[in-house]
Amino acid sequence: MAHEEVVDRYSALARAALDGEKVVDCSPQEFDRGGFGPAGYDETAGLPDAAVRVSLGCGDPVAVAELHTGETVLDLGSGGGIDVLLSARRVGSYGKVYGLDASADMIELARSNAREAGAANVEFLHGAIEAIPLSDHSVDVVISNCVINLSSDKAATVAESFRVLRPGGRLGISDVVTSQILDPARRVAAERRIGCVAGSLTVAEYRDLLAATGFVNATVTLTADHGDHVHSAIIHAVKPACPPGLEIRPMREADAAQVLAIYQAGLDTGQASFETAAPSWDGFTTGRLPHLRYVATDTHTGEVVGWVAASPVSSRPVYAGVVEHSVYVHPGCQAHGIGRALLTAFVAASQDAGVWTIQTGIFPENTPSLALHQALGFRIVGTRERVGCHHGTWRDVLLIERRVTGA
Ligand SMILES: C[S@@+](CC[C@H](N)C(=O)[O-])C[C@H]1O[C@@H](n2cnc3c(N)ncnc32)[C@H](O)[C@@H]1O
Structure with missing residues:
Protein backbone atom coordinates (compact mmCIF):
# COMPACT_ATOMS: atom_id res chain seq x y z
CA MET A 1 0.00 0.00 0.00
CA ALA A 2 1.44 3.40 -0.97
CA HIS A 3 2.12 5.97 1.75
CA GLU A 4 -0.69 8.27 0.53
CA GLU A 5 -3.22 5.41 0.65
CA VAL A 6 -2.16 4.58 4.20
CA VAL A 7 -2.51 8.20 5.28
CA ASP A 8 -5.94 8.55 3.59
CA ARG A 9 -7.14 5.35 5.25
CA TYR A 10 -6.15 6.49 8.75
CA SER A 11 -7.32 10.06 8.17
CA ALA A 12 -10.79 8.69 7.39
CA LEU A 13 -10.68 6.63 10.60
CA ALA A 14 -9.59 9.71 12.57
CA ARG A 15 -12.48 11.76 11.18
CA ALA A 16 -14.91 8.98 12.06
CA ALA A 17 -13.53 8.95 15.61
CA LEU A 18 -13.80 12.74 15.81
CA ASP A 19 -17.47 12.27 14.85
CA GLY A 20 -17.88 9.91 17.79
CA GLU A 21 -17.92 6.63 15.85
CA LYS A 22 -16.35 3.37 16.99
CA VAL A 23 -13.27 2.73 14.85
CA VAL A 24 -11.79 -0.63 13.80
CA ASP A 25 -9.27 -1.31 11.01
CA CYS A 26 -9.09 -5.09 11.11
CA SER A 27 -11.92 -7.54 10.39
CA PRO A 28 -14.68 -7.52 13.08
CA GLN A 29 -13.86 -11.19 13.83
CA GLU A 30 -10.22 -10.34 14.53
CA PHE A 31 -11.27 -7.40 16.70
CA ASP A 32 -13.66 -9.60 18.67
CA ARG A 33 -10.92 -12.19 19.19
CA GLY A 34 -9.13 -9.43 21.11
CA GLY A 35 -5.79 -9.27 19.30
CA PHE A 36 -6.11 -5.66 18.17
CA GLY A 37 -7.15 -2.31 19.58
CA PRO A 38 -7.75 -1.50 23.25
CA ALA A 39 -7.84 -5.19 24.25
CA GLY A 40 -4.04 -5.12 24.36
CA TYR A 41 -4.05 -2.72 27.33
CA ASP A 42 -4.78 -3.16 30.99
CA GLU A 43 -4.23 0.43 32.21
CA THR A 44 -6.57 2.65 30.19
CA ALA A 45 -8.63 3.85 33.16
CA GLY A 46 -8.83 7.64 33.19
CA LEU A 47 -7.89 8.11 29.52
CA PRO A 48 -10.27 10.07 27.27
CA ASP A 49 -12.87 7.78 25.74
CA ALA A 50 -11.94 8.92 22.21
CA ALA A 51 -8.29 7.91 22.73
CA VAL A 52 -9.28 4.38 23.76
CA ARG A 53 -11.98 4.09 21.10
CA VAL A 54 -9.50 4.87 18.30
CA SER A 55 -6.78 2.56 19.61
CA LEU A 56 -5.58 0.76 16.46
CA GLY A 57 -2.59 -1.08 17.81
CA CYS A 58 -1.64 -4.73 18.09
CA GLY A 59 -0.23 -4.75 21.61
CA ASP A 60 0.93 -2.44 24.37
CA PRO A 61 4.38 -1.06 23.52
CA VAL A 62 4.44 1.19 26.57
CA ALA A 63 4.38 -1.89 28.75
CA VAL A 64 7.53 -3.28 27.12
CA ALA A 65 9.55 -0.11 26.88
CA GLU A 66 9.98 0.15 30.68
CA LEU A 67 9.77 3.90 30.80
CA HIS A 68 11.31 5.85 33.65
CA THR A 69 10.62 9.24 35.22
CA GLY A 70 12.15 12.10 33.26
CA GLU A 71 12.71 10.19 30.01
CA THR A 72 11.95 11.52 26.54
CA VAL A 73 9.85 9.16 24.43
CA LEU A 74 8.86 9.18 20.76
CA ASP A 75 5.82 7.24 19.51
CA LEU A 76 6.04 6.46 15.78
CA GLY A 77 2.58 6.62 14.17
CA SER A 78 0.87 7.84 17.32
CA GLY A 79 -2.69 7.76 15.91
CA GLY A 80 -5.23 8.97 18.49
CA GLY A 81 -2.45 9.21 21.07
CA ILE A 82 -3.22 6.32 23.44
CA ASP A 83 0.43 5.27 23.87
CA VAL A 84 1.60 8.88 24.11
CA LEU A 85 -0.84 9.54 26.96
CA LEU A 86 0.09 6.32 28.78
CA SER A 87 3.81 7.10 28.34
CA ALA A 88 3.24 10.64 29.61
CA ARG A 89 1.96 9.20 32.88
CA ARG A 90 5.06 7.01 33.20
CA VAL A 91 7.71 9.67 32.47
CA GLY A 92 6.02 12.31 34.63
CA SER A 93 6.22 16.08 34.43
CA TYR A 94 10.03 16.10 34.02
CA GLY A 95 9.73 13.82 31.02
CA LYS A 96 8.38 14.48 27.55
CA VAL A 97 6.53 12.39 25.00
CA TYR A 98 6.36 13.11 21.28
CA GLY A 99 3.75 11.56 19.02
CA LEU A 100 4.51 11.55 15.30
CA ASP A 101 1.89 10.82 12.66
CA ALA A 102 1.53 11.44 8.93
CA SER A 103 -2.22 12.04 9.14
CA ALA A 104 -3.18 15.62 10.00
CA ASP A 105 -6.59 14.33 11.15
CA MET A 106 -4.95 11.88 13.56
CA ILE A 107 -2.79 14.72 14.91
CA GLU A 108 -5.92 16.84 15.46
CA LEU A 109 -7.63 13.93 17.23
CA ALA A 110 -4.56 13.21 19.38
CA ARG A 111 -4.20 16.89 20.41
CA SER A 112 -7.86 16.97 21.37
CA ASN A 113 -7.38 13.79 23.44
CA ALA A 114 -4.28 15.26 25.12
CA ARG A 115 -6.22 18.44 26.04
CA GLU A 116 -9.03 16.35 27.50
CA ALA A 117 -6.49 14.27 29.46
CA GLY A 118 -4.78 17.45 30.73
CA ALA A 119 -1.39 16.09 29.56
CA ALA A 120 1.08 18.98 29.52
CA ASN A 121 4.21 16.92 28.77
CA VAL A 122 3.20 15.77 25.29
CA GLU A 123 3.67 17.17 21.81
CA PHE A 124 2.24 15.86 18.54
CA LEU A 125 4.27 16.30 15.38
CA HIS A 126 2.90 16.01 11.86
CA GLY A 127 5.36 14.10 9.70
CA ALA A 128 6.61 10.79 8.40
CA ILE A 129 8.36 8.15 10.45
CA GLU A 130 10.82 7.75 7.54
CA ALA A 131 12.06 11.35 8.13
CA ILE A 132 11.60 12.05 11.83
CA PRO A 133 11.45 15.82 12.54
CA LEU A 134 13.65 15.64 15.67
CA SER A 135 17.37 16.18 16.10
CA ASP A 136 20.01 13.47 16.56
CA HIS A 137 20.26 11.85 20.01
CA SER A 138 17.18 13.63 21.32
CA VAL A 139 15.09 10.75 22.73
CA ASP A 140 15.62 7.94 25.23
CA VAL A 141 13.00 5.54 23.97
CA VAL A 142 11.24 4.97 20.64
CA ILE A 143 7.92 3.17 20.87
CA SER A 144 5.43 2.30 18.15
CA ASN A 145 2.24 0.28 17.95
CA CYS A 146 1.30 -1.47 14.73
CA VAL A 147 2.80 1.11 12.37
CA ILE A 148 6.17 -0.02 11.03
CA ASN A 149 4.48 -2.74 8.98
CA LEU A 150 2.74 0.11 7.13
CA SER A 151 5.95 1.90 6.20
CA SER A 152 7.02 1.78 2.57
CA ASP A 153 10.64 2.34 3.61
CA LYS A 154 11.28 0.35 6.76
CA ALA A 155 15.05 0.72 6.48
CA ALA A 156 14.66 4.51 6.63
CA THR A 157 12.26 4.23 9.57
CA VAL A 158 14.65 2.06 11.58
CA ALA A 159 17.65 4.25 10.61
CA GLU A 160 15.77 7.37 11.70
CA SER A 161 14.90 5.73 15.02
CA PHE A 162 18.59 4.92 15.51
CA ARG A 163 19.56 8.51 14.67
CA VAL A 164 17.18 10.20 17.12
CA LEU A 165 17.96 7.81 19.98
CA ARG A 166 20.65 8.69 22.47
CA PRO A 167 23.41 6.09 22.86
CA GLY A 168 22.02 3.45 25.17
CA GLY A 169 18.47 4.36 24.07
CA ARG A 170 15.84 1.69 23.55
CA LEU A 171 13.40 0.63 20.90
CA GLY A 172 10.27 -1.06 22.29
CA ILE A 173 7.62 -1.65 19.68
CA SER A 174 4.60 -3.74 18.95
CA ASP A 175 4.09 -4.71 15.33
CA VAL A 176 2.66 -7.30 12.99
CA VAL A 177 5.20 -9.78 11.64
CA THR A 178 5.13 -12.97 9.63
CA SER A 179 6.91 -16.06 10.90
CA GLN A 180 7.79 -17.07 7.33
CA ILE A 181 7.57 -15.61 3.84
CA LEU A 182 3.93 -15.78 2.72
CA ASP A 183 2.99 -16.50 -0.85
CA PRO A 184 1.35 -13.41 -2.42
CA ALA A 185 -2.23 -14.78 -2.42
CA ARG A 186 -2.11 -15.70 1.28
CA ARG A 187 -0.54 -12.36 2.06
CA VAL A 188 -3.40 -10.47 0.39
CA ALA A 189 -5.96 -12.57 2.29
CA ALA A 190 -4.17 -11.96 5.58
CA GLU A 191 -3.91 -8.24 4.82
CA ARG A 192 -7.63 -8.05 4.26
CA ARG A 193 -8.36 -9.84 7.51
CA ILE A 194 -5.83 -8.11 9.74
CA GLY A 195 -5.98 -4.69 8.09
CA CYS A 196 -2.52 -4.04 9.44
CA VAL A 197 -0.25 -6.42 7.61
CA ALA A 198 0.50 -4.41 4.46
CA GLY A 199 4.15 -5.25 3.99
CA SER A 200 4.96 -6.84 7.32
CA LEU A 201 8.49 -8.19 7.76
CA THR A 202 9.36 -11.74 8.64
CA VAL A 203 10.95 -12.22 12.05
CA ALA A 204 14.32 -12.87 10.39
CA GLU A 205 14.03 -9.74 8.22
CA TYR A 206 13.21 -7.64 11.29
CA ARG A 207 16.25 -8.91 13.17
CA ASP A 208 18.53 -8.42 10.15
CA LEU A 209 17.28 -4.88 9.61
CA LEU A 210 17.82 -3.95 13.27
CA ALA A 211 21.35 -5.42 13.24
CA ALA A 212 22.29 -3.77 9.94
CA THR A 213 21.18 -0.41 11.35
CA GLY A 214 23.38 -0.84 14.41
CA PHE A 215 20.91 -1.97 17.08
CA VAL A 216 22.01 -4.71 19.47
CA ASN A 217 20.31 -7.09 21.92
CA ALA A 218 17.46 -7.38 19.42
CA THR A 219 14.58 -9.68 20.28
CA VAL A 220 11.36 -10.39 18.41
CA THR A 221 8.83 -12.10 20.67
CA LEU A 222 5.62 -13.41 19.14
CA THR A 223 2.66 -12.46 21.32
CA ALA A 224 -0.49 -13.41 19.39
CA ASP A 225 -1.13 -15.81 16.51
CA HIS A 226 -3.51 -14.43 13.87
CA GLY A 227 -3.24 -17.47 11.60
CA ASP A 228 -1.51 -17.85 8.22
CA HIS A 229 1.87 -17.29 9.93
CA VAL A 230 0.84 -13.74 10.88
CA HIS A 231 1.57 -12.69 14.46
CA SER A 232 1.63 -9.70 16.71
CA ALA A 233 5.10 -9.30 18.17
CA ILE A 234 7.04 -7.23 20.65
CA ILE A 235 10.33 -6.02 19.23
CA HIS A 236 13.05 -4.84 21.55
CA ALA A 237 16.50 -3.50 20.68
CA VAL A 238 19.13 -1.14 22.09
CA LYS A 239 21.35 1.50 20.51
CA PRO A 240 24.88 0.74 21.78
CA ALA A 241 25.81 2.77 24.84
CA CYS A 242 29.02 4.80 24.78
CA PRO A 243 30.68 7.72 26.56
CA PRO A 244 29.22 11.23 26.04
CA GLY A 245 29.99 12.82 22.68
C1 LIG B 1 -2.59 1.14 12.86
S1 LIG B 1 -2.59 2.83 13.27
C2 LIG B 1 -1.85 2.76 14.88
C3 LIG B 1 -2.08 4.03 15.66
C4 LIG B 1 -1.56 3.99 17.09
N1 LIG B 1 -0.18 3.61 17.17
C5 LIG B 1 -2.41 3.08 17.94
O1 LIG B 1 -1.88 2.10 18.48
O2 LIG B 1 -3.59 3.34 18.07
C6 LIG B 1 -1.29 3.47 12.25
C7 LIG B 1 -1.00 4.96 12.43
O3 LIG B 1 0.26 5.23 11.83
C8 LIG B 1 0.15 6.36 10.99
N2 LIG B 1 1.13 6.14 9.91
C9 LIG B 1 1.12 5.16 8.98
N3 LIG B 1 2.21 5.26 8.18
C10 LIG B 1 2.92 6.33 8.64
C11 LIG B 1 4.14 6.94 8.24
N4 LIG B 1 4.85 6.45 7.23
N5 LIG B 1 4.58 8.02 8.93
C12 LIG B 1 3.87 8.50 9.99
N6 LIG B 1 2.70 7.97 10.39
C13 LIG B 1 2.23 6.89 9.73
C14 LIG B 1 -1.28 6.37 10.53
O4 LIG B 1 -1.70 7.65 10.14
C15 LIG B 1 -2.00 5.87 11.77
O5 LIG B 1 -2.34 6.91 12.63
Missing part, protein backbone atom coordinates in the same frame (compact mmCIF):
# COMPACT_ATOMS: atom_id res chain seq x y z
CA LEU A 246 30.42 9.48 20.93
CA GLU A 247 28.26 7.14 18.93
CA ILE A 248 28.73 3.51 17.90
CA ARG A 249 27.37 2.54 14.52
CA PRO A 250 28.06 -0.01 11.77
CA MET A 251 31.26 0.63 9.78
CA ARG A 252 30.73 2.07 6.27
CA GLU A 253 32.91 2.18 3.20
CA ALA A 254 33.22 5.95 3.68
CA ASP A 255 35.03 5.23 6.96
CA ALA A 256 37.82 3.37 5.14
CA ALA A 257 40.57 5.99 5.31
CA GLN A 258 40.02 6.74 9.01
CA VAL A 259 39.69 3.07 9.96
CA LEU A 260 42.93 2.21 8.19
CA ALA A 261 44.73 5.23 9.70
CA ILE A 262 43.73 4.11 13.21
CA TYR A 263 44.80 0.57 12.32
CA GLN A 264 48.22 1.84 11.23
CA ALA A 265 48.57 4.06 14.32
CA GLY A 266 47.82 1.01 16.48
CA LEU A 267 50.38 -1.12 14.64
CA ASP A 268 52.95 1.66 15.05
CA THR A 269 52.72 1.31 18.84
CA GLY A 270 54.25 -2.17 18.44
CA GLN A 271 51.75 -3.62 20.96
CA ALA A 272 48.79 -4.43 18.75
CA SER A 273 49.85 -7.14 16.33
CA PHE A 274 52.72 -8.86 14.56
CA GLU A 275 51.58 -6.96 11.45
CA THR A 276 53.51 -3.79 10.69
CA ALA A 277 51.46 -2.27 7.85
CA ALA A 278 47.70 -1.82 7.64
CA PRO A 279 46.18 -3.50 4.58
CA SER A 280 44.32 -1.82 1.72
CA TRP A 281 40.55 -1.43 2.20
CA ASP A 282 40.00 -4.45 -0.05
CA GLY A 283 42.43 -6.42 2.07
CA PHE A 284 40.68 -5.23 5.22
CA THR A 285 37.17 -6.13 4.11
CA THR A 286 38.10 -9.47 2.53
CA GLY A 287 37.43 -12.08 5.15
CA ARG A 288 35.98 -9.70 7.75
CA LEU A 289 32.30 -10.28 8.44
CA PRO A 290 30.25 -7.36 7.08
CA HIS A 291 27.65 -7.49 9.88
CA LEU A 292 30.22 -7.45 12.70
CA ARG A 293 32.13 -4.24 11.97
CA TYR A 294 31.49 -1.14 14.07
CA VAL A 295 33.06 2.25 14.49
CA ALA A 296 32.96 4.73 17.35
CA THR A 297 32.57 8.29 16.06
CA ASP A 298 32.84 11.75 17.60
CA THR A 299 29.28 13.10 17.34
CA HIS A 300 30.49 16.69 16.85
CA THR A 301 33.06 16.11 14.11
CA GLY A 302 31.82 12.77 12.76
CA GLU A 303 35.41 11.48 12.95
CA VAL A 304 36.09 7.83 13.60
CA VAL A 305 37.95 7.31 16.89
CA GLY A 306 37.96 3.53 17.05
CA TRP A 307 36.72 0.37 15.41
CA VAL A 308 36.07 -3.31 15.99
CA ALA A 309 35.75 -6.06 13.39
CA ALA A 310 35.82 -9.83 13.19
CA SER A 311 36.64 -12.69 10.82
CA PRO A 312 35.42 -16.27 10.91
CA VAL A 313 38.20 -18.53 12.16
CA SER A 314 37.46 -21.23 9.60
CA SER A 315 35.09 -22.05 6.75
CA ARG A 316 34.51 -25.53 8.20
CA PRO A 317 30.89 -25.91 9.38
CA VAL A 318 32.00 -27.08 12.81
CA TYR A 319 33.50 -23.62 13.41
CA ALA A 320 30.45 -21.64 12.34
CA GLY A 321 29.88 -19.24 15.22
CA VAL A 322 33.56 -18.86 16.13
CA VAL A 323 35.15 -15.53 15.22
CA GLU A 324 38.44 -13.74 15.80
CA HIS A 325 38.19 -10.02 16.44
CA SER A 326 40.36 -6.91 16.52
CA VAL A 327 39.58 -3.69 18.35
CA TYR A 328 41.58 -0.51 17.77
CA VAL A 329 41.19 2.91 19.39
CA HIS A 330 42.98 5.98 18.06
CA PRO A 331 46.12 6.33 20.26
CA GLY A 332 45.16 9.95 21.01
CA CYS A 333 41.72 8.95 22.34
CA GLN A 334 42.58 6.10 24.68
CA ALA A 335 41.43 5.78 28.31
CA HIS A 336 38.04 7.36 27.53
CA GLY A 337 36.03 4.14 27.57
CA ILE A 338 35.89 3.91 23.77
CA GLY A 339 37.39 0.41 23.59
CA ARG A 340 35.04 -0.83 26.28
CA ALA A 341 32.01 0.63 24.48
CA LEU A 342 33.08 -0.85 21.13
CA LEU A 343 33.79 -4.25 22.61
CA THR A 344 30.52 -4.27 24.58
CA ALA A 345 28.52 -3.48 21.43
CA PHE A 346 30.48 -6.06 19.46
CA VAL A 347 29.88 -8.81 22.03
CA ALA A 348 26.13 -8.06 22.02
CA ALA A 349 25.97 -7.95 18.21
CA SER A 350 27.93 -11.21 17.98
CA GLN A 351 25.49 -12.94 20.28
CA ASP A 352 22.58 -11.58 18.23
CA ALA A 353 24.27 -13.06 15.15
CA GLY A 354 24.65 -16.51 16.72
CA VAL A 355 28.38 -16.30 17.46
CA TRP A 356 29.21 -18.54 20.41
CA THR A 357 32.97 -18.03 20.73
CA ILE A 358 34.94 -14.82 20.22
CA GLN A 359 38.69 -15.25 20.34
CA THR A 360 41.86 -13.29 19.70
CA GLY A 361 45.53 -13.09 20.57
CA ILE A 362 47.07 -10.35 22.72
CA PHE A 363 50.69 -9.57 23.56
CA PRO A 364 51.15 -10.04 27.34
CA GLU A 365 52.68 -6.55 27.48
CA ASN A 366 49.39 -5.02 26.26
CA THR A 367 47.96 -4.98 29.77
CA PRO A 368 45.21 -2.36 29.15
CA SER A 369 43.73 -4.48 26.36
CA LEU A 370 43.99 -7.65 28.43
CA ALA A 371 42.28 -5.97 31.41
CA LEU A 372 39.51 -4.63 29.16
CA HIS A 373 38.85 -8.04 27.63
CA GLN A 374 38.88 -9.78 31.01
CA ALA A 375 36.43 -7.21 32.38
CA LEU A 376 34.07 -8.14 29.55
CA GLY A 377 34.20 -11.88 30.17
CA PHE A 378 37.21 -13.04 28.13
CA ARG A 379 39.54 -15.57 29.72
CA ILE A 380 43.10 -16.56 28.95
CA VAL A 381 43.12 -19.96 27.31
CA GLY A 382 46.88 -20.28 27.12
CA THR A 383 50.15 -18.73 26.08
CA ARG A 384 51.91 -19.38 22.81
CA GLU A 385 55.51 -18.80 23.84
CA ARG A 386 57.97 -17.06 21.53
CA VAL A 387 55.59 -17.64 18.62
CA GLY A 388 56.76 -14.82 16.36
CA CYS A 389 59.68 -12.48 15.86
CA HIS A 390 58.55 -8.87 15.98
CA HIS A 391 60.95 -5.99 15.34
CA GLY A 392 63.81 -8.37 16.17
CA THR A 393 62.32 -9.75 19.40
CA TRP A 394 60.68 -13.16 19.90
CA ARG A 395 57.34 -12.57 21.56
CA ASP A 396 54.67 -14.55 23.39
CA VAL A 397 50.96 -14.26 22.56
CA LEU A 398 48.12 -14.85 25.02
CA LEU A 399 45.17 -16.63 23.48
CA ILE A 400 41.92 -15.31 24.93
CA GLU A 401 38.31 -16.21 24.29
CA ARG A 402 34.80 -15.39 25.37
CA ARG A 403 32.05 -17.98 25.21
CA VAL A 404 28.35 -17.37 25.22
CA THR A 405 27.13 -18.67 28.57
CA GLY A 406 26.31 -22.35 28.23
CA ALA A 407 28.29 -22.88 25.01
